[in-house]
Amino acid sequence: MRSKLIAGNWKMHGTIKETRKLILQLAVEWKKSCEQVEVLVCPPFTSLIVARHELEMSHIKLGAQNCFTGIDGAYTGEISATMLAEIGCSYVIVGHSERRTIFAETDDLVSRKVRSVLDAKLNAIVCIGESEAQRTSGETEAVLSRQLKGSLAGLSASDIVSVTIAYEPVWAIGTGKTASPEVAETAHRFVRSELETLFPGTSENVRILYGGSIKAENAVSLFSQPNIDGGLVGGASLDAEGFIDIIQAAVSL
Ligand code: 13P
Helix, strand or coil: CCCEEEEEECCCCCCHHHHHHHHHHHHHHCCCCCCCEEEEEECCHHHHHHHHHHHCCCCEEEEECCCECCCCCCCCCCCEHHHHHHCCCCEEEECCHHHHHHCCCCHHHHHHHHHHHHHCCCEEEEEECCCHHHHHCCCHHHHHHHHHHHHCCCCCCCHHHHEEEEECCHHHCCCCCCCCHHHHHHHHHHHHHHHHHHCCCCHHHCCEEECCCCCHHHHHHHHCCCCCCEEEECHHHHCHHHHHHHHHHHHCC
16 A cells, blocks of 8 residues: 655745744644655755754655756756755655756656666656646647656666656646546556556556645545545645645545
8 A cells, every 4th residue: 555645845935944934833733653644845955954954853754856967077056866865855856847848858857867866765756747738639648658758767667666756737737727636536547557567566556646736625635536645735835734734634534
């Protein structure tokens, strides 16, 4: 049985002071460790070290929102997975649609980032998802299949234990237009079947998160779907109370 993962992607939000405040609020509310639900926060790079310190006594894990490939080198402005491991991260989000669209990240680059994350002994959250136009023109499955195959290229079945997939339909991100539980479940089921084809025998152990306008009000109906193993939460994770309600939704199932 897969445990759920509820991850907050704070994107480019929050000063160090604001991050500390939010983490302290979360840590007060989420003191217990819970076998069924793992909680993760991914603040901006500048807040990671403070976040690590504030999270020391809690069961909330720390993640980063991006990294570059390799260990070190002449890559001005970039940060490696090894550096993120040193700072205390256990997860790195890779291939978020904002990086794919705004920063032109390709599946090939995403796959090389995933390799670096796994080489640093961290877990990768690999994001995939179709745009509104792609859904409307009936390309959803082809897009998901291509992104999955490209982003996981070169991995072995044993690598897959450290990979979480996040299905984030681009049209649902930051728009308030959540995918219905049925639409999301259909996509997740497809992703799992594709994973089974790519890495036979592993897909039942891979967590597939949903992301896109998750709120406390829709969390239970989404998380109760058999192939939805938690959420990658953007806007709603910036509010401690709202994020805790989403975590509680997962705990309640
Ligand atoms: P929202 O929850 O704000 O729609 O963002 C989702 C997301 O992009 C998480 O990575």
